[in-house]
Amino acid sequence: MAYDDSSEPVSASAVDTAPAPAPRAPAPRPPEPGTAGERPAPTEPEVFPQALKVLVAGGFGAGKTTFVGAVSEIAPLSTEELLTQVGAGLDDLTGVEAKTSTTVAMDFGRITLDPRHVLYLFGTPGQERFWFLWDELCEGALGAVVLADTRRLEQSFSAVDFFEQRGIGFVVAVNEFDGSYRYDPEEVRAALGLDGRVPVILCDARIASSGIRTLVTLVQHLLTTVTSVGAAL
Amino acid sequence: MPAPKDGPLLDGAAGRLVRPYTVSGGRTRPAVALDLLTLVISTGSAPDGPLGPEHGQVLGLCPAPTPVAEIAGRMGLPATVTKILLADLVQCGAIRVRPPSRFRDPTDQLLLEAVLDGLRRQL
Numbered sequence: 001m002a003y004d005d006s007s008e009p010v011s012a013s014a015v016d017t018a019p020a021p022a023p024r025a026p027a028p029r030p031p032e033p034g035t036a037g038e039r040p041a042p043t044e045p046e047v048f049p050q051a052l053k054v055l056v057a058g059g060f061g062a063g064k065t066t067f068v069g070a071v072s073e074i075a076p077l078s079t080e081e082l083l084t085q086v087g088a089g090l091d092d093l094t095g096v097e098a099k100t101s102t103t104v105a106m107d108f109g110r111i112t113l114d115p116r117h118v119l120y121l122f123g124t125p126g127q128e129r130f131w132f133l134w135d136e137l138c139e140g141a142l143g144a145v146v147l148a149d150t151r152r153l154e155q156s157f158s159a160v161d162f163f164e165q166r167g168i169g170f171v172v173a174v175n176e177f178d179g180s181y182r183y184d185p186e187e188v189r190a191a192l193g194l195d196g197r198v199p200v201i202l203c204d205a206r207i208a209s210s211g212i213r214t215l216v217t218l219v220q221h222l223l224t225t226v227t228s229v230g231a232a233l
Numbered sequence: 234m235p236a237p238k239d240g241p242l243l244d245g246a247a248g249r250l251v252r253p254y255t256v257s258g259g260r261t262r263p264a265v266a267l268d269l270l271t272l273v274i275s276t277g278s279a280p281d282g283p284l285g286p287e288h289g290q291v292l293g294l295c296p297a298p299t300p301v302a303e304i305a306g307r308m309g310l311p312a313t314v315t316k317i318l319l320a321d322l323v324q325c326g327a328i329r330v331r332p333p334s335r336f337r338d339p340t341d342q343l344l345l346e347a348v349l350d351g352l353r354r355q356l
């Protein structure tokens with residue numbers, strides 16, 4: 001094979017990045033959320049920050065890509081998934097070949113919160129037929145933002161239903177498009193049949209600070225849920 | 234038009250030039266379980282064993298902890314194929330991985346407060 005070299009560019013670049021002196025450092029136990037900060041350990045043994053995830057959902061054209069791009073500190077990426085789940089176990093090359101023609105893209109962005117916490121945003125594929133992909137996306141997610149376009153509010157119904165059924169905390173952010181009629185958030189709440197506790201806010205998906213405020217509202221909402229759960233116990 | 238450098242073999246208009254599973258040698262399942270948010274970092278030790286050029290490109294993308302989804306996006310490869318390449322690199326000791334934190338503990342108020350503080354600093 002022409003590719004069987006010892007991959008010298010790789011080792012060169014790896015050496016550049018301050019080689020870790022301890023080749024077999026005992027795997028550090030994952031820090032307990034409450035106690036990790038109290039250890040005076042320097043950042044050396046624990047190189048991994050905590051990766052957290054928020055989903056950005058909404059109908060086609062509701063502004064998911066714009067929202068993720070505006071708040072992300074990296075140029076937004078599109079992560080593709082191949083739809084091969086059905087035939088993957090069968091070793092039938094003909095079938096696999098046919099299946100690989102379908103891909104679905106998820107927008108992906110990053111916000112470094114502090115050295116120990118990094119928030120990743122996933123713009124979920126809008127079409128309902130791809131929602132089986134959401135199972136992996138939802139696993140371990142903090143919560144979700146449902147972007148609503150008041151010109152096509154019905155497209156937000158399915159995302160709202162989805163998160164309600166799975167008990168994932170979410171806020172509804174009404175993306176204010178130029179030329180669209182301005183609805184009062186309470187009108188949107190009524191139209192979507194939302195629980196009174198779910199925040200409905202207005203946002204402009206093109207503006208970073210507006211997107212960050214939406215995320216702040218989401219986390220505040222999640223915190224009130226936490227507090228009420230704690231109070232109920 | 235400038236000649237493409239060492240980027241993924243992609244052409245916006247033509248689509249993918251190499252069939253995705255060619256890169257993974259026909260394999261469709263990674264040998265190590267990886268999530269889209271699994272963090273990956275190169276260990277700095279050269280991989281022992283024959284690897285393809287895409288493995289080298291992947292390795293060059295994770296000098297610092299980087300999630301699988303970001304590597305897939307930068308490579309222009311589907312997540313499944315990227316996971317197969319990463320699993321190869323795990324098996325030959327070239328990268329270390331850390332599964333994502335599971336937010337399942339409803340009492341993890343400290344974590345949410347840390348997120349809230351971090352977001353407010355962005356404003």
